[in-house]
Amino acid sequence: MNFGVIGFGYWGPNVVRNLTSLDGSQVLAIAELSPTARKRAQKAYPGIHVTADVSDLMKSPDIDAIAVITPVWTHYELAKAAIENGKHVFVEKPFTSTTAQGEKLIELAQRKNLRIMVDHTFLFTGAVKKIASLLGEGTLGKLYYYDSTRVNLGLFQHDINVLWDLAPHDLSIMDYLINASPEAIVATGQKHLNCHEDIAFMTLYFPEKVIAHINVNWLSPVKVRTTLIGGEKRMLVWNDLEADEKVKIYDKGVNITNREGVYELLVSYRSGDMWAPQLEQVEALRQELSYFVDCIDNGKDPHNDGCAGLRVVRMLEAATDSLNKNGALVYL
Amino acid sequence: MNFGVIGFGYWGPNVVRNLTSLDGSQVLAIAELSPTARKRAQKAYPGIHVTADVSDLMKSPDIDAIAVITPVWTHYELAKAAIENGKHVFVEKPFTSTTAQGEKLIELAQRKNLRIMVDHTFLFTGAVKKIASLLGEGTLGKLYYYDSTRVNLGLFQHDINVLWDLAPHDLSIMDYLINASPEAIVATGQKHLNCHEDIAFMTLYFPEKVIAHINVNWLSPVKVRTTLIGGEKRMLVWNDLEADEKVKIYDKGVNITNREGVYELLVSYRSGDMWAPQLEQVEALRQELSYFVDCIDNGKDPHNDGCAGLRVVRMLEAATDSLNKNGALVYL
Amino acid sequence: MNFGVIGFGYWGPNVVRNLTSLDGSQVLAIAELSPTARKRAQKAYPGIHVTADVSDLMKSPDIDAIAVITPVWTHYELAKAAIENGKHVFVEKPFTSTTAQGEKLIELAQRKNLRIMVDHTFLFTGAVKKIASLLGEGTLGKLYYYDSTRVNLGLFQHDINVLWDLAPHDLSIMDYLINASPEAIVATGQKHLNCHEDIAFMTLYFPEKVIAHINVNWLSPVKVRTTLIGGEKRMLVWNDLEADEKVKIYDKGVNITNREGVYELLVSYRSGDMWAPQLEQVEALRQELSYFVDCIDNGKDPHNDGCAGLRVVRMLEAATDSLNKNGALVYL
């Protein structure tokens, strides 16, 4: 599978490194606007065509798929051009700036029978895969809540706010784990430095009393990547900054009884062992790209396809709407 | 100063222990409905009159002040009776169930020239005092945000939800530190087990772009007591579960420049030393009660008086209102 | 069971509190030399006879057992007098200043058919009990090593060095867990402030290649209470400062193979899950004293009897010998 990669800034080099080292794929061309980044790319990969002109990639008959690793506002035009030129596309998260754009890309790809994969890298980590299997096996019991804190100092994005920058991680993970769409969203936040929110909080109401919450912040002195997931039977803590033991499952919970003759509910606590399962140690991006190559080869849609990307954009749009109304409930 | 104490459940014994060991105060009587708790009280304090009847305390001519350490729905009636009987009152947080009740108590105490103190214990900890002095001296610069997480497994309260149970701590601390009243509040949450929310999130919009956020949860497998406070010049983390180094100040921040001819803001990060100041090690409740005795002696109102208690109740009422409307913005 | 308690300094009040609250025991008298401590004792326990004269306790016909909670250099004389007066004794750790003293006390008690218990409190904690059962069930496999770090800032003892102050904890735990006596001991250390070592390190060679190591330090800026225990099949970390999850068991180990035709051993690592079992939450001292009362009642020797105390003193003596010779190997 021959790839063209657009964008060689922060994340692009990781995509190129993995695509070149995988057995089933190679990179034929890299397009990048910054001369410095082009120089870096050319030095690291003397055998790859490095260019400032994306049309070199779009028009190359040898290129099967294009990876769009650029700012979100450019995704639509670049992915559209790629699809129109018959290329499969791998698009950085968030998928597009609007749901309308996402819908058009999906429709276009369907018509051309091409694959879209949105780079929801976290879905391919050992931690998320383990959590998904725990939820799937009913280890936690009925899900109660999902609460993620994702804060650190910067980097400020010039074109998007902290929600669009950091929350897509959590939204794509939730979308994958919870297996349902939120019914309504409330988002609050504040702009301290410029015209974009640098701190924001998001509540998502899912069916069956599942509630999710995301805390994102570009102005935190410490880096935090912690998610609490509570269920009827067990609860877990995923701390992505731990070197080992990223996921800890607690055999803790609440028992509710309603004894005859007693009006009020009796709540009692159950406390037990904790365990931290060993997690798969592979590089998530490598697995994701290998899966993409496999999906293209076999003509099947990945689970993180355009529709998954679109669901995340829809949540971001609703959150933006709520944020602009200072926390109004926005139904999806 | 002679005290009567109503309520000898979880917190009451601490109040009694401190009042009896302080030089300026003693406890003459304890009123408690539970026979078991009365027995415990009598065994621990053979010299104190222990009774099931609060009117023993209300009517005792020897008692100067009454501490009301009971569930919130009983505060108004008990405090009202105490004040009407000419006693100063120390009331457990939250002050009252409604702002109307709080206002009546304040008015009544003013008319009788009696003191009300609301038990905002955290204001008397070494950590909060240090943070207050750091903010006062401008160490953090202009305040940007206050973000508190206060989660653990239980205890479920039968009469109030998690917001009324846990958030008063943060609201009273904020009220003390920020020195301004919020303009509007958004609260979201969910009830999983019974008719009270067991998980809730609250955003408070203060003047001048200060934003505060509180995350409270009765269903967390791990206990967290962490507050991030960000300012223009420095940021701090207060982790109340650390044995030492509860407060860490980071010489980190963001510099914004708007170079001539450049449309967009340029944001750069500043990173420097961290330091953890030594904190006062005294028992907060002891300091608070000593301060109350002193306020009564000198006829002055404490900073955590009925008005402070009322401000917290007002925020809780607004939050409840917002929560019932699934996150609608409620102005104060 | 009627107790007399000698010593009401740091630890004595805990012994008195537990003996008075247990069903099977009460405290009739407390002997203490310091007038301030006597005053404190009398205020807290108006019903107990508080005296400066230990012979009040020794000669009281009503007292069945005496707890000696005093500096180690006084243990022998006090315990001897107690036993000679027909009392059972509970002695603070370390048992005695010399093995000779310990042997005499054991012999004397045997002759009088009285019980000795040495206060090895840690053996009654949930953590040590759990570790003992894990080792007993073979969960760790053959034991490889036991490595404990027990450091903090002070308190300096005026009569003993850091080894005699802190190492008895580890030595009594090892004695209980390893179930074998060390063959030889090496100890090193240094005196920085006065005539007693304030930092010391101890290596114990047990049979079958089991090695133990203890790091004790009165001059550490941070408090550490961590023990690593490695076995052929699994390894564990016991961090006594953790609020929860004090004991973590790692399904990690080393596999050794010696393939035919290959001279050198092939070592491969096995890595798996970690789990933290729930621990019993009772107060260790309470359990220990309850067990003592039970042993007296039933005329049986506790596992932490004089012989256990003597084994610890023997190790301390050997360590002192080695320390004085700058680390010479001392056989036991």
Add this chain to the structure above:
Amino acid sequence: MNFGVIGFGYWGPNVVRNLTSLDGSQVLAIAELSPTARKRAQKAYPGIHVTADVSDLMKSPDIDAIAVITPVWTHYELAKAAIENGKHVFVEKPFTSTTAQGEKLIELAQRKNLRIMVDHTFLFTGAVKKIASLLGEGTLGKLYYYDSTRVNLGLFQHDINVLWDLAPHDLSIMDYLINASPEAIVATGQKHLNCHEDIAFMTLYFPEKVIAHINVNWLSPVKVRTTLIGGEKRMLVWNDLEADEKVKIYDKGVNITNREGVYELLVSYRSGDMWAPQLEQVEALRQELSYFVDCIDNGKDPHNDGCAGLRVVRMLEAATDSLNKNGALVYL
């Protein structure tokens, strides 16, 4: 400066990467016995001559310096050949297998006026540089102790024991920081799996009551890299596994007074703020190699020269001697 690099296993690639990216140096040839590693080297560096024959490097007139990144038992022969062929040498730690070998290399290099640098990488980390400057400025006051724990699961070395594998880090750091040579060494340890110790403890007696201790272990379930350094005025903790705040300085200490008329010393504790200075964030190896190029250019000996390497080997030899005698005191 043209380099040849011998060894492209675990550490060699890092040396090559840095030498090729530095302005003042390039790599002309890599020698490596393993065909797989040679293939990897050739793929990553198509422009560099990769060979199985070290004599290609030794005899190349274009090569100015040779980096010996191979097992310790090969260092002497390789470094000797390099020096004899007029090349400067950069040798992996530990310098040599014996002090005799080290002495010969130093003498040889002196005669040929060539530079030797021993790869004591840690001396170039931000943490060690900061600690050195704190000690130099007297921030800690007179040094009391240095206590390092360096444990993890494997990797087992087939040719050396855990002391020779892990302790060189600590010994080179001590040598750099303490600025004095130990007078005597005690080492203990145990072999569980094969003929090499897998766990070992080392005490070093320095002049003026400075004591150092090293705990190294290949069989620990958790990775620890923590060093406590205690001084008369302040103490510090260096935790190399922390992402930020690797070095924390505690304004804690002990005050000793000897009041007139009082025989015993009075020890009181002082407790104050903690601070974590910001550390330099550069890659240590890069700095070290850049410093080596600079030393060669300017004909000056680096501080981590052959003599520094020899001092570390001398300590390892003494420790081995003590270890073989089960902890006998060995004078240096």
